[in-house]
Amino acid sequence: LDEQLVKLLNARSQCAIELGRIKRELGLAIYSPDREREVIAHVTGINGGPLDREAVRRLFERIIDESRRIERVTVEKEAKRGASKRENKAKR
Numbered sequence: 830l831d832e833q834l835v836k837l838l839n840a841r842s843q844c845a846i847e848l849g850r851i852k853r854e855l856g857l858a859i860y861s862p863d864r865e866r867e868v869i870a871h872v873t874g875i876n877g878g879p880l881d882r883e884a885v886r887r888l889f890e891r892i893i894d895e896s897r898r899i900e901r902v903t904v905e906k907e908a909k910r911g912a913s914k915r916e917n918k919a920k921r
Contacts (some may be wrong), residue, residue: 838892842899849900853908859900865893 852859869889876885 842893842896847902849904850907852900853870853910856906859904868893883894 849859851857869886872889873882873885876882880888
């Protein structure tokens with residue numbers, strides 16, 4: 830189960846990276862509190878236990894925090910790489 834969780838969390842992280850790229854292209858903020866509330870409401874609503882609602886909420890808050898972090902880090906790295914490429918072209 831732990832291995833499956835790691836694979837699923839990495840798949841979710843890859844989705845977050847792609848969403849971060851789309852948000853950057855559209856000029857949208859990475860932090861979207863309304864969307865995060867929707868996700869939390871959804872996962873706590875479908876929870877059948879034995880984890881209680883608050884445990885699921887806490888877990889997903891952390892997962893969302895990490896997703897936001899990886900979006901931000903990846904977007905910043907790619908932006909720096911893009912700026913560096915533009916600088917190199919300008920020097921030529």
